[in-house]
Amino acid sequence: MRRLLPEPADDVTVDNAYGSPLGSRPDGPWLGLCMVASIDGSIAVDGTSAKLSSPTDTAVLARLRRLADVIVVGAGTFRDEGYGARHKQDQRIGVVTRSGRLDYDSDIFTGGAGFVITSESGAPDVPTGIDVIRVGHEEIDLAAAIARLPDLTQSARYVQVEGGAALNGAMFDADLIDEINLTTSPATFGGPGPRVSSGAPVHTHRYEVAQLAIDDESFVYTRWLRRRD
DSSP states (O other), X not given: OEEEESSOBSSOOHHHHTSSOSOOOTTSOEEEEXXXXXXXXXXXXXXXXXXXXXXXXXXXXXXXXXXXXXXXXXXXXXXXXXXXXXXXXXXXXXXXXXXXXXXXXXXXXXXXXXXXXXXXTSOTTOOTTSOEEEOSSSSXXXXXXXXXXXXXXXXXXXXXXXXXXXXXXXXXXXXXOOEEXXXXXXXXXXXXXXXXXXXXXXXXXXXXXXXXXXXXXXXXXXXXXXXXO
């Protein structure tokens, strides 16, 4: 990986390029969004991100997951991407769902890492013993859900959001994303597949580039920091 910004450098390792989150919050968790997308914005081909990715991109995802105290993911992405065990001790993985139709026999839940984020009226059949955050009457109040994450884990300093598009859109709508870690895959795919976000009302949230790198396969790796000034 060759870094172009902020300081140019050759042969930068993934661990060095993604050594820590871009910041922290004194009043709650710092939220980072991690996605891979094609040049034309698609985040899934044939239902998953596999055809968009590369070994270096996979290493970036793995590194950021090791940094995360909590991972938050939408139910569709959880089902399609085959989430397995946690990536470090005490890590929690929250699945955002209205229906609650999830495989509660999967390793995520049987191993104690998984929990459900839903509304007061949602997910009526979550088995006993699985943690549930219920916020909002009909629509899920994501800001309130993030505020309650420290109730479920000893540390919730860094939370990684991993899509899909509807969850990303809801996170942008609530202005919860502090940093975006985006890999751009050097291809276009067209079609009706999902883009980085969907469903968010019109808004303007400014970000500034904190890091820009490229690998030998022309994958571009950017880290974006939310401007709140």
